[in-house]
Amino acid sequence: MKLKKQFKDFYDEICIHEESEDLKEKRDVLQKDIEDNFPDEMRAHGIELKKSDIEIFDQGSYKYSTTIQAKVIDRDIAVMIPLDIEKYSDPRKIKGYLRDAVNHVAARTVKIKEPCVNVSYYENGEEWMHIDLPLYAKHNSKIYLARGKEFASQYSWEIADPKGLNDDLCCRINKNEQLRRVIRYIKKWRNDKYENSTLDHEIPPSIGLTYLACDCFVSSITSEGDDDLTALQKTMTNMKNKFQLTYVGGELTKADITRYLPVEPFTDIFEKMKDASDSYGITFYNRLSTAVQNLADAVNVESEHDAGKYVKKVLGDQFKIPPKQTTSSSVKSKREHGFG
């Protein structure tokens, strides 16, 4: 089996296994602020909210342990409150009250984003962490996500099932460590290849990649242990094969990928990417194809050193290439030591 140690070292390198103590402390303080101040803010606008009615829970990669190192720590914490959304039909206002509840500390910069309230932390003028607070309303036994920027014309309470989504992903990923690793490799690949991308919806979303990886995952275990190279190669090949391609005059003009959420609102995770530009899907497909080709070369090539070079093209500089094996017949290296 090729590159076993290199994959292990790479995984150790990119992994974030748990919240850092600093993040944990900042999250605890933020949570307390929400619990202490959000009811007052709501009350000031004539909405009754008890501290005990606020439910705060984990969302995203920290919940199902697929977090990888990134330039900025990205944490998702859901805030759920009971609210009559027919009476309070403008989610932008409620998000504004949540923002005001936490926007009183110099260390934080709080902004309202389309799907959440975003709390950023800066050091020496650079953002090092943000905590996204998606706000949910419980109404008539249904849950709704507050969507819309502060002054956007489009806004809505969108039906959602954040806990169902958590459960679904935890159920798929937990107890399958190779899948968890493959998801992290793919996220790392995405981060590297889209390092310079800044446009909205240009980058394939983590949740989309995670679901595609789960759907397409092929386990590979040999007598020597887990073969992550083969598992990654097969999984990414299957992901590539999920695209619907449109050619005009031999030229690829559209590469669509679709994955519906398995819970409310059952929408296509890649819809926004598709709506934004056809070129985004093509770029995604082309980059995936290149990765698949490099991984196939890594699987097929005999030398472990050469295989490492191909994988490095996919996963980046943090993947270490094993040394070349000496094929010289004359014995020049030796395994011995002093006798101290």
Next chain:
Amino acid sequence: MDKTEIISKILDSYEEITITDEREDIVFFEMKGKEYGCWYSKIDQDTSSPFILVKNDTSYDYPHILPTSIPVDKNLANQYRYVCLDENDSTVIFLQSFEEKIVGLIEKLIKLLSLSDIEKEEEFQKEFLFYWNEVADCSGIFNVYLGQERKFQRLNVYKNNNGKIRFVANGISLNDVDEEINGKKKWKHLPELPAFYIPITDKRRILPPTRDKKWTAENIQMIVCGKKFNRISHDSYISLGKEKIKTNNVAIVFEMEVAGNYIDFTAIIRFKSAKNDTLLNKIRQEIIEVLPVVSRRVDYYYLCKQIGNETSLLDKKVLLVGAGSLGSYIAKEIVKAGVKEITIYDKESLVDENLLRHTVCDFWVGHSKAVGLKYELETIHPEIHINAVNKNIDNNLLISEIKKVDLVLFTVGSSDVQLEMNKVLKNKKCTAKVVYTWLEAGGENSHVLVIDYSKKGCFQCLFTDRNGGLINNKVNKNSDVEVYKIRNGCGGTRVAYGNAVLLRTTAVLLDVIRKVFEMPESLNKLIDITPISVMDMEDMFVERKCGCCGDENNK
């Protein structure tokens, strides 16, 4: 072709290399923006190898480029530093031609200069202690005694009159800590320097200090409260928040795993004030200086790991009956194999004639062998604790001692003593493993017998015939041989057998003891040792008709 020409020709064949200068014994070339020199010795030796220097490189942020300058120019116009490209003894230089040596060097240099950031970090971490000690303050000597457990803790700090400082983990007891010199304790507690052990669980981005990149508060804060991920365990972090400090200095022994080994490095951290606060807060807010110091990890667990000893012996207690020649050899070696606690029984005193086949020195002539052995063993390492009893063991003492030990070792010559003790151990259902070892008359052959008294087989089986009758030790090979005895004038005798048999027997015994604890369920066994062979007889000695361990109806 002379050597300079050979080097130049080889260098010239690399696209990425440009030759800049040639001298009598060194060829300079440029690669990746820096100038290097390939230097060879004019005194041709098959076992010498050329090496690479970097010229006028003022940065220290690259691994394997050593910090100290080499005086190549007589007038010191340029600074040269050695580029370390080989581990000692990794190649057989003798087998290589001069050309192969040069090609090998250049290939390694190219590889070194092509390292990715993550590979550079790995190389720096491999040589972490070299860099740490290079910038460290060497004025103090800090010996660190840690145990097997990798858990945050406050260490006990002791200092002696010579300025030596010891950081000692809880649970480690040192044999000289209560020693006195002129009525004063040799080691004193040092409350003004609290010390802590912090195991690092994630070493990413931890680089050693270099000459141009000293460690500051940020490095310590990154380890203790890193923003992106934790480098210490949650438990350590919580403990740091509980430990109160009211000094303006603290010593921290960090430990991290590098390439399968644990390395320990110590920093003295100076705070702005001595105000009473938690260690965590002081690290976050009060650090004004980080001073790397040279420390040496010297605990028994660590030393055993360094030579590949079985660490399961570290917590085993041994009773050694007999501190004669064989007992002294065995005692010394089992201590070096990892046993830290031994109780030794022997009432004899050392005489000059014992010296050449006993491990204690002539200082102990006229004194108790057991006591002499205690002092010699305890000087091997302060974690060794020997209880020397200057008397021969009797039944009652044996009954009391077996409750406290994991292994009983008989190294007495007398079969009568061993037979008597064997009966006691069987009757008392001794749960400790018991090893009998003895030299045959004549001293050529020896034997090791391992007994677990919950199983069949005991020392008396060796003295029992097929019918249950008592006979002399039947596994001795040449019991009837004429032995050259030296009489010492008071009924005692000494056999002149040299000392090789002691080494042979001790070597076998070390393996036996290791296996006894590795495989506690293994069968009782007898091993015969001759000058040319070691024969494991498994359980052939078991006799159902033995009067001690045999079936009741056969007695």
